[in-house]
Amino acid sequence: MGSPIREIPKNNANSIALKVQADMSQVQLKLNRPALALMKLPLIFLSMVLSGIGLALIFSATAPMGEAGRSFVIRQMTWCSLGLVLMAVFLLFDYRILERWALWIYIIVVAALIAVWAVGKVTAGSRRWIEIGMMRFQPSEFAKLAVVIILAKCFQNGAGKAGYRWIEVAQGLMLAAVPMVLVLIQPDLGTAGVIFIIAVSVILFAVADKRILVWAGGVVLGLIPILLLVGDRLLLDYQRKRILTFLNPDSDPLGAGYHILQSQIAIGSGGILGKGFLKGTQNQLMFLPVKHTDFIFSILAEEWGFVGSFAVLLLFTIMFFMGLGVAGKARDSFGAILAFGCTAVLFWHVVINVAMVMGLLPVVGVPLIFLSYGGSSLLASFLAIAILVNVSMRRFSY
DSSP, rough: OOOOOOOOOHHHHHHHHHHHHHHHHHHHHHHHHHHHHHTTHHHHHHHHHHHHHHHHHHHHHGGTTTHHHHHHHHHHHHHHHHHHHHHHHHTOOOTHHHTTTTHHHHHHHHHHHHHHHHHEETTTTEEEEEETEEEEEEEHHHHHHHHHHHHHHHHHTTTOSSSHHHHHHHHHHHHHHHHHHHHTTTTOOOHHHHHHHHHHHHHHHHOOOOHHHHHHHHHHHHHHHHHHHHHHHHOOOOHHHHHHHOOOOOGSTTTTTTTHHHHHHHHHHHTTSSTTOOOOHHHTTTSSSTTTTOOOOOOOHHHHHHHHHHHHHHHHHHHHHHHHHHHHHSSSHHHHHHHHEEEEEEHHHHHHHHHHTTSSSOOOOOOOOSSSSSSSHHHHHHHHHHHHHHHHHGOOOO
């Protein structure tokens, strides 16, 4: 006869079962983390689709340049690849790491904005870029995300609670004012304005106090006459001309008003279905200036018409609502403010750029996210999407 089978003591059997269950739960958590990322796959997919549309538009915009124009497309494809890699790497870490590094991120970005004055590249009369080898980047694009991160850290403990002191709100505005002023003196009025609008949006979302809303509205209304009185002296000549031509583009149709008039012609000539890819006359005949950057939406409207423009704006709208959904379902106040701030960064770029090329706002040089040519803007946009996906993934982690 064989040896008798030994029975495992009941206590040992329970401990072994608990240990196996714990190990399985750890394995299940590790296996589920990639699956959680798939829950926001549409957000990643939208960014990739919009980037692809941007590459097509940049190819069309630079086609008349011949061989030199192809280099713009190649560089943009390189930035797209780098942006996707950065997104994938960032998703491996918990977004709470941004809370611990918020102050250092803010300091590094401010230092980079200061460094622009020492080693920055001057282009078209403005010093905005830092060159590193064959690459150059624009610190002001990353300043928008840095402001969102530092404000999320500052307001996370009292988000959504009434009773904020004025001094706390003032401190938040001061944190945003430092990079805003550094960008303003480059000079880059458009980006400085975007930083201000993003900061105000984040603070109002975090505070959610009617008194603050009334106070902020009163301050804005009170600043309007002051800006009207001193603005003429503070603005540079080209900035003053942009505002004047915004009010009356026909006053200088071959000078300061040329950009907006040509943009409106391109948008209007597109009609319902557009003229077709590479068939836009304003684009191919080089009437539309800086078309691969600031006025990329004008090419979209001319070649793809109202239907194509509406489809792209619909994609942006879906992205914004998904971002707000992430903010509403975040597991903590820091994540909620962070997600809302990233959504605000994306939202205001689209609103301002589209309004700008249609003549509803002055031409301020704000790029259209994912579509306009520019590595810094593209990387910052991908990072904003990465943060949104990260916050969404970790809402199930405790």
